[in-house]
Amino acid sequence: MSPRTIAEKIIATHAIEGFVAAGGIATVTPDILMLNDVSGPLAFEQFDAMGAKAPAEPARVVLIADHFAPASNIDSATAIGALRGFARKHGLAHFHEPGRGGIEHTLLDELGLVGHGSIVFGADSHTCTAGAFNALGIGFGSTDLAAALATGRLWLRVPETIRVELTGEPGRYVTGKDVILHVIRQIGVDGAADAALEFGGPGLAGLGMDARMAIANMAVEAGADTCAFEGDAASTAHMAHRGRAACAPVLPDADAVYRARLEINLSGLSPIVACPPSPGAGVTVAELRGQRVDQVYVGNCANGTMTDLRQVAEVLRGRRIGEHVRMIVVPATQRIWREALAEGLLDIIAAAGAAISTPTCGACFGGHMGILAAGEIAIATTNRNFRGRMGHPDSQVFLASAWVAAASAVAGEIVSPESLEAVP
Amino acid sequence: MTNAVDVVRGRVHRLGDDVDTDAILPGRYLALRDPAALGAHCLESLAPGFRGRVREGDILVAGRNFGNGSSREHAVIALKAVGIRAIVVVSAARIFFRNAINLGLPVMVSPEAAAGLLDSETATVSVVANTIEQNGTIWRPKRLDGEVAAILACGGLMQRTRELLAAQEGEDAENG
Numbered sequence: 001m002s003p004r005t006i007a008e009k010i011i012a013t014h015a016i017e018g019f020v021a022a023g024g025i026a027t028v029t030p031d032i033l034m035l036n037d038v039s040g041p042l043a044f045e046q047f048d049a050m051g052a053k054a055p056a057e058p059a060r061v062v063l064i065a066d067h068f069a070p071a072s073n074i075d076s077a078t079a080i081g082a083l084r085g086f087a088r089k090h091g092l093a094h095f096h097e098p099g100r101g102g103i104e105h106t107l108l109d110e111l112g113l114v115g116h117g118s119i120v121f122g123a124d125s126h127t128c129t130a131g132a133f134n135a136l137g138i139g140f141g142s143t144d145l146a147a148a149l150a151t152g153r154l155w156l157r158v159p160e161t162i163r164v165e166l167t168g169e170p171g172r173y174v175t176g177k178d179v180i181l182h183v184i185r186q187i188g189v190d191g192a193a194d195a196a197l198e199f200g201g202p203g204l205a206g207l208g209m210d211a212r213m214a215i216a217n218m219a220v221e222a223g224a225d226t227c228a229f230e231g232d233a234a235s236t237a238h239m240a241h242r243g244r245a246a247c248a249p250v251l252p253d254a255d256a257v258y259r260a261r262l263e264i265n266l267s268g269l270s271p272i273v274a275c276p277p278s279p280g281a282g283v284t285v286a287e288l289r290g291q292r293v294d295q296v297y298v299g300n301c302a303n304g305t306m307t308d309l310r311q312v313a314e315v316l317r318g319r320r321i322g323e324h325v326r327m328i329v330v331p332a333t334q335r336i337w338r339e340a341l342a343e344g345l346l347d348i349i350a351a352a353g354a355a356i357s358t359p360t361c362g363a364c365f366g367g368h369m370g371i372l373a374a375g376e377i378a379i380a381t382t383n384r385n386f387r388g389r390m391g392h393p394d395s396q397v398f399l400a401s402a403w404v405a406a407a408s409a410v411a412g413e414i415v416s417p418e419s420l421e422a423v424p
Numbered sequence: 425m426t427n428a429v430d431v432v433r434g435r436v437h438r439l440g441d442d443v444d445t446d447a448i449l450p451g452r453y454l455a456l457r458d459p460a461a462l463g464a465h466c467l468e469s470l471a472p473g474f475r476g477r478v479r480e481g482d483i484l485v486a487g488r489n490f491g492n493g494s495s496r497e498h499a500v501i502a503l504k505a506v507g508i509r510a511i512v513v514v515s516a517a518r519i520f521f522r523n524a525i526n527l528g529l530p531v532m533v534s535p536e537a538a539a540g541l542l543d544s545e546t547a548t549v550s551v552v553a554n555t556i557e558q559n560g561t562i563w564r565p566k567r568l569d570g571e572v573a574a575i576l577a578c579g580g581l582m583q584r585t586r587e588l589l590a591a592q593e594g595e596d597a598e599n600g
């Protein structure tokens with residue numbers, strides 16, 4: 001057998017038809033099919049129009065109300081109702097809404113539904129987040145997912161792979177967000193088109209699972225089809241923690257063929273901020289000295305984790321948010337929200353003057369709960385800063401880590417935590 | 425087949441590089457599903473007036489990385505609702521490409537045609553003949569073949585899957 005990358009190996013174990021090497025077409029049966037309140041309702045219309053009676057694999061279907069949940073208006077209440085209705089009609093075990101859920105990509109891991117070697121097909125572009133767990137997450141639109149629901153399978157073109165070799169150890173304020181913003185500014189917003197981004201190397205040991213999620217999440221911002229981290233001791237322990245049966249990590253063959261290779265020495269990185277309107281426009285924090293912000297947003301499917309909330313609390317402890325700034329903090333899931341409460345993080349954050357919301361996608365995609373007006377400027381731990389992404393087309397979004405976002409909330413301008421005066 | 429997507433003849437509307445799906449259809453409208461309601465907001469901030477200029481059957485021409493970002497199929501529904509029937513690009517993001525094909529909107533990849541097609545003038549895109557023509561100039565895009573061609577021949581993935589499921593049911597009935 002010819003040597004294979006992680007993506008080729010995982011696709012091979014799920015392919016029922018087709019030769020599985022980069023460039024080839026394969027028909028794949030995923031382990032999980034995930035839809036949300038934006039993509040689901042469209043998919044169900046198509047599913048019905050296809051004449052499908054029931055999902056081919058109901059146990060594999062996961063429906064999560066996160067984008068507009070809790071409902072922001074009557075249209076979104078109707079959309080969430082469509083999701084709930086499909087779950088009830090087909091007796092699906094996995095339907096999650098506020099109070100018992102969270103943002104889909106974070107929740108999927110929390111539910112123990114993704115692990116070494118598994119494949120998730122999601123009707124959402126950030127399904128690539130699953131790559132953090134040595135799994136493959138592949139994003140699709142609603143009609144593709146409708147066909148996959150109906151038949152249990154879907155065709156895809158097997159991507160080539162770009163290998164990112166990590167070495168060194170990240171400095172105190174360097175996070176997963178900084179690693180991926182660095183990758184995107186290096187290769188460009190379509191630099192990984194038709195490819196999987198594969199992360200591995202000795203530097204992996206210095207990146208926790210939350211940091212890996214932040215990296216995998218934004219693979220699509222480099223144009224990647226999907227993403228895969230090597231599995232290691234940390235991912236193995238994480239799977240056990242999530243209650244998954246043990247299974248060996250999928251590693252690339254030594255002589256696997258890559259489209260390109262990239263090496264990143266983590267010890268050489270410093271915090272990066274992506275300037276509007278492109279996730280590829282990363283600069284150092286120092287280059288943005290004096291840049292005013294009106295709103296600070298910490299949340300989203302990869303940066304509303306305990307790691308992020310701890311960073312925010314560490315910066316905000318004993319400090320106040322700047323007078324002309326508002327800060328919104330969104331724990332990604334209900335479980336994270338409760339854990340942060342128990343750890344005392346939410347109190348520190350609230351005492352500093354931030355608003356804490358229930359888990360939701362909310363303002364990340366300009367839906368609700370923190371929309372920007374014309375002329376307003378935000379710094380956010382989200383993944384897209386396209387024009388108008390968080391509201392008015394003449395608003396602007398800078399992307400950064402939770403460390404930098406929290407420090408900027410205190411200063412009222414973009415700064416690194418190091419530059420804040422010490423708390424007396 | 426009656427639904428088959430093949431020849432599109434209409435006027436060209438040009439856009440630039442890196443047009444993301446948030447620009448095609450902003451997030452705040454994603455709770456909508458009605459095509460006309462989505463079409464009303466199509467490209468509203470990137471290309472104001474676009475919707476008014478497009479007539480049924482027109483062709484959208486764009487640069488690199490067209491349709492990048494969100495997987496929202498609403499973007500394709502919005503473009504179809506205003507009348508766009510074919511797209512010619514330098515390159516397209518994978519999910520957008522699939523979504524468009526799945527809804528019977530052909531996306532032809534041809535850097536030469538994307539550079540050469542003149543705005544506001546009529547052009548013809550032929551999927552099966554694999555040509556793009558304007559004022560006598562003919563370009564040959566990357567051929568849409570395999571499953572992509574099969575989906576377009578049915579008019580979209582919904583129609584294709586419906587046929588497959590019906591055929592399967594027929595088989596099951598015979599065997600049962």
Ligand code: SF4
Pocket residue numbers: 066067103104105124126299300301302360361362364365382383
């Ligand atoms: S948090 Fe933002 S990027 Fe993540 S799934 Fe929700 S809308 Fe998409």
